[in-house]
Amino acid sequence: MSVANLSTQVRKASSSAFVVDIHGEINAQAEQALMEAYNQATKAQARSIILNFSDLSYMNSSGIGLLVTLLIRANRQKQRLLAYGLNEHYRQIFELTRLNEAIAILDGESEALAAV
Amino acid sequence: MTTEAKGPSQRDVESTWAKPVDKLKVSDAGAGINLNVDGRQLSSPLRGFGQMWQKTYRIRLEGVNIDPQDLIKAWKENFPKFWPEGYRFYGRVGGMQPGDVALLNLAGPGGVKGPGSMPLISTGVMVIYADEESFSFMTPEGHMFAGMITFSAFQESGTVAQIQALFRANDPLYEISFRLGFGHKSEDAFWHQTLQNLAAYFGASGSVTQKNILVDSHVQWSQAGNLWQNAAIRTGLYLAMAPARWLKGIFKREAA
Numbered sequence: 266m267s268v269a270n271l272s273t274q275v276r277k278a279s280s281s282a283f284v285v286d287i288h289g290e291i292n293a294q295a296e297q298a299l300m301e302a303y304n305q306a307t308k309a310q311a312r313s314i315i316l317n318f319s320d321l322s323y324m325n326s327s328g329i330g331l332l333v334t335l336l337i338r339a340n341r342q343k344q345r346l347l348a349y350g351l352n353e354h355y356r357q358i359f360e361l362t363r364l365n366e367a368i369a370i371l372d373g374e375s376e377a378l379a380a381v
Numbered sequence: 382m383t384t385e386a387k388g389p390s391q392r393d394v395e396s397t398w399a400k401p402v403d404k405l406k407v408s409d410a411g412a413g414i415n416l417n418v419d420g421r422q423l424s425s426p427l428r429g430f431g432q433m434w435q436k437t438y439r440i441r442l443e444g445v446n447i448d449p450q451d452l453i454k455a456w457k458e459n460f461p462k463f464w465p466e467g468y469r470f471y472g473r474v475g476g477m478q479p480g481d482v483a484l485l486n487l488a489g490p491g492g493v494k495g496p497g498s499m500p501l502i503s504t505g506v507m508v509i510y511a512d513e514e515s516f517s518f519m520t521p522e523g524h525m526f527a528g529m530i531t532f533s534a535f536q537e538s539g540t541v542a543q544i545q546a547l548f549r550a551n552d553p554l555y556e557i558s559f560r561l562g563f564g565h566k567s568e569d570a571f572w573h574q575t576l577q578n579l580a581a582y583f584g585a586s587g588s589v590t591q592k593n594i595l596v597d598s599h600v601q602w603s604q605a606g607n608l609w610q611n612a613a614i615r616t617g618l619y620l621a622m623a624p625a626r627w628l629k630g631i632f633k634r635e636a637a
Contacts, residue, residue, distance in 0.1 A: 333426050
């Protein structure tokens, strides 16, 4: 299989919200990096996880599948999943795949933190 | 806290993804029965009723040397050919483009058909994604499952073809069929045969492996109303009304 091209950074943005900065591609190979970032935030008692897609270079359909499974894991932990930094194309893809019905999409980090 | 993985690639988002659609519209149904596609919405794994499963079926193409991109190209161009007997796919001839809507006329478990070889389930899919390494479908309301299915190929000690489905049973009736096992059995047999047919097309041998992950063991009662759009029930009613349609046609012709 091809090699993953994703790096993530997890940072605390408020007492209960963590931002996961995404750099690169979300595809099938991104599973490990994305889930490790989620686990880091969860271990740090995150109640809300905000995905920052500002530096997303590409996402294929396997990447959407990964986000669906991430959403299910977050729901099980009673965590809220939010997103910002999506360009118009990716907003459309979230709409196409109905992810926008389950992940709150905001314009920027301050809006996302205000929505937590 | 940083996690990294490196690699290449930059593709064009606009050409690989379909645009969002409010309602589906089949442009060319061919000989397919279009009962449960036109006017329906797409149904993602988030909108289904049953437990969420991720199923991965793989076959390693033994004895041939084929590039994964060539395999995907051939798979797109000949997609209906690889389906098991009794199952029909009515889509664009010679390929797949994001946004294409195809009809599926499906036999029941074991290839059982209705009177006059009619399909037992008429449903469809939309191609939501296609690039040179993979392509994906999403199902409409009423389909057996609410979900996505991705077809891909890659090198891993040889060329591997993969089908990965992420889905929930769309409504309580379909969920019962999965809980009782015959829903899963029928689904698994279908994709195993498809992969074997694909391998045979390339003159390859190989056995299919399967990995199931129960992503969410809970059902979504809020989606129980999906039952009203159940494609199997609606197709059954359509078949049951066939004599009435036939008689109506005769009287119309006589009146004319």
